[in-house]
Amino acid sequence: MDELFNLFSAKYSRTSIQFVRGLEQEIEWKAQLIGIQGARGVGKTTLLLQHIKLHHKLDGTTLYASADNIWFNAHSIYELATIFSQRGGRYLFLDEVHKYPNWSQEIKNIYDDFPDLHVVFTGSSLLEILNSRADLSRRAIVYEMQGFSFREYLNWNESLTLPQVSLEQLLAEHVDIALNTLEKVKILQHFDAYLRHGYYPFYKEIPALFNGRLAEVVNMVIEIEIPQLRDVETAYIPKIKQLLYIIAESTPFVPNISKLSERIGLSRNALLQYLNALHDSRITFSLQKESNGIVRLQKPDKIYLDNTNLSFALIGLQPNSGTLRETFFANQLRHQHSVNLAEHGDFLIDHKYTFEVGGQNKGKKQIVDIDNSYVVADNIEYGNGNRIPLWMFGMLY
Numbered sequence: 001m002d003e004l005f006n007l008f009s010a011k012y013s014r015t016s017i018q019f020v021r022g023l024e025q026e027i028e029w030k031a032q033l034i035g036i037q038g039a040r041g042v043g044k045t046t047l048l049l050q051h052i053k054l055h056h057k058l059d060g061t062t063l064y065a066s067a068d069n070i071w072f073n074a075h076s077i078y079e080l081a082t083i084f085s086q087r088g089g090r091y092l093f094l095d096e097v098h099k100y101p102n103w104s105q106e107i108k109n110i111y112d113d114f115p116d117l118h119v120v121f122t123g124s125s126l127l128e129i130l131n132s133r134a135d136l137s138r139r140a141i142v143y144e145m146q147g148f149s150f151r152e153y154l155n156w157n158e159s160l161t162l163p164q165v166s167l168e169q170l171l172a173e174h175v176d177i178a179l180n181t182l183e184k185v186k187i188l189q190h191f192d193a194y195l196r197h198g199y200y201p202f203y204k205e206i207p208a209l210f211n212g213r214l215a216e217v218v219n220m221v222i223e224i225e226i227p228q229l230r231d232v233e234t235a236y237i238p239k240i241k242q243l244l245y246i247i248a249e250s251t252p253f254v255p256n257i258s259k260l261s262e263r264i265g266l267s268r269n270a271l272l273q274y275l276n277a278l279h280d281s282r283i284t285f286s287l288q289k290e291s292n293g294i295v296r297l298q299k300p301d302k303i304y305l306d307n308t309n310l311s312f313a314l315i316g317l318q319p320n321s322g323t324l325r326e327t328f329f330a331n332q333l334r335h336q337h338s339v340n341l342a343e344h345g346d347f348l349i350d351h352k353y354t355f356e357v358g359g360q361n362k363g364k365k366q367i368v369d370i371d372n373s374y375v376v377a378d379n380i381e382y383g384n385g386n387r388i389p390l391w392m393f394g395m396l397y
Helices: 001-016 042-054 078-084 103-113 150-158 167-183 186-199 207-230 234-249 257-264 268-279 306-317 320-331 390-395
Strands: 033-038 061-064 090-093 118-124 139-144 283-287 300-303 339-341 348-351 353-358 372-375 387-389
Touching: 001 042, 001 061, 033 078, 033 306, 042 061, 042 090, 042 118, 042 353, 078 090, 078 103, 103 353, 118 207, 139 207, 150 186, 150 257, 167 387, 167 390, 186 207, 186 306, 186 390, 207 234, 207 306, 234 257, 234 300, 234 306, 257 268, 257 387, 268 283, 283 320, 283 339, 300 306, 320 348, 320 353, 320 390, 372 390, 387 390
Parallel strands: 033 118, 033 139, 061 090, 090 118, 353 372, 372 387
Antiparallel strands: 283 300, 339 348, 348 353
């Protein structure tokens, strides 16, 4: 186990705490068992290491280990917890547990057998924690980690401290919020850059290779995580890639399940399974009208790529501007709010607010007689009344 401590110490020393994600303050770190899910590349490992560096010391009571470390080829997670606890360990951080075969059962046993040991684990957004064999739903507090919001991107990239705002605050006070923000930064100068590369923190590592690296991330999810975590045979990977290509080149994609299953050569049930897997992996985002019920039991009414960075990485050409606007809006809202397609307008948020998303000259014709309705306009710095700039919905988390 000493080699794990040595690797942890090296990672600890290299971890910067110059910019820390807002989720770090939202998590109830005192809980005995915490799960953090998220798409590959959004910064889960960095979050763990930053939290450790901010709140723990290298005194033997804290250990970080990645479940894909070769050490686990000869040892179990439960064995690690046993030895660590016997040596006085109190805080165990387990990264990428989805790469360990029996993760849920062993974490359940650790929770039950070592009540004084605090465990935090991270894993793919495809992890079915509530439906896992051990059912950790009664034991673990689970959080989902998104990529950067536009606000976080600005704070990270421009060394700012722009505050998070609630949706209700934004709707009521958007003019004042916009004016205060514009005093600190030229928003429109940075918005296009965010749409291209601002969602994933690894952009700054090698900016010129970002799109290629993001495409590789998508490939790894389809070729490794989906087969591993959703019991998909590897023979069907080409069909999932074909499905994603069809969605990407025509987003927002309105699926005709019968025609699509015939085109790809899949049964209806298999097609819906793969659509759900792409949605859960945060490669796509499936939307339905409010009346359609449970997503998993019915076909989605419209499918977007999960975020605008994927549009540039997977399509290769300049994506449609209207699609980019809608993708950005849905992505930034879905973290803390329910998002449905609206009967009139584009989106229904929290079953209450209707939004029509468009360019700078977008009018209210589609939503003129609808209560709690708003126009979301691109390429404007500030709005008035029920007309709100698109960029402002990136301030919500």
